[in-house]
Amino acid sequence: MNDSHVSAVRTLEVDEGGAGQRIDNFLLKHLKGVPKTRVYRILRKGEVRVNKKRIKPDYRLNIGDLVRIPPIRVGEEPEHLPPSDKVLQQLRDCIIYEDDGLLILNKPSGLAVHGGSGLSYGVIEGLRALRPEARFLELAHRLDRDTSGCLVIAKKRSVLRAFHTLLREGGMDKYYLALVMGRWKGGGRRIDAPLLKNELKSGERLVRVSEEGKPSLSIFTPLTIYKDATLMRVKLITGRTHQVRVHAQHSGHPIAGDDKYGDEAFNRVMAGRGLKRLFLHAAELRFTLPEHVTVQVEAPLDENLQRLLVTLETEE
DSSP states (O other), X not given: OOOEEEOOOEEEEOOTTTTTOBHHHHHHHHSTTSOHHHHHHHHHTTOXXXXXXXXXXXXXXXXXXXXXXXOOEXXXXXXXXXXXXXXXXXXXXXXXXXXXXXXXXXXXXXOOSSOBTTBSOOHHHHHHHHOTTOSOOEESSOOOTTOEEEEEEESSHHHHHHHHHXXXXXXXXXXXXXXXXSOOOSSOEEEEOOEEEEEOTTSOEEEEEOTTSBOOEEEEEEEEEOSSEEEEEEEESSOOTTHHHHHHHHTTOOBTTOTTTSOHHHHHHHHHTTOOSOOEEEEEEEEEOTTXXXXXXXXXXXXXXHHHHHHHHHTO
């Protein structure tokens, strides 16, 4: 038996939260439980009207637009279970900065920034469940699932646009902490190596250094040199996918716990010392938005990483 029902015709007026958004993304947000293919089908057929006119999927909404959503069959059960109370409490505890335009989390390792790839929810879905009254919550940038640390969520579309402008123009200071293999020789080092993104048949993304890639620049500075590892502070000048991980590998000092770009033998040694995750942490973020205070946040390392550093210190 198929438990479903047909929704009534709905007309939604676009407010500040929806202004500037593409109509397809707007519909996907408002038609929870409706398959993406069905949403695009009703758009192609012209069943969705904006101000009584047919529109294309890339139409961008304006404040005051009236969006007519036709009757549509919706499953009564949501496609995915909502985040548990434990996850919601974890997210609540992760907030390290908030004002009227944005919030910043110290994202835990292992939590994806958004659902998909077999995950029913990520940070953004969890935050929307935590703040159902919020009109607008969008990721301002991304962190790998296994990377922890500073993650910015915009609470206004104007803040999101301003943040993206800063990212494009390099108006942001981003610092990571990474534990790498071996004893780093010399001081700070600029790693200027273009990165090319490949997608495998499995859908997995792999990035490699290639002259055909996009310009990518990281500055690696050693903080503490241990017996067979070094704690690095890495400043990102560009923000490419997997940039710190691939640049670390390229330097001959891959990151501890990296199952994609790391050294298997080194990873086994670090796991034996208690490391349970990738040792990469977005530790510090500094930026100034137009007509906004300067935001400077530091995200502390989780207990697993702190314990490992204590262990490494005792082995000197």
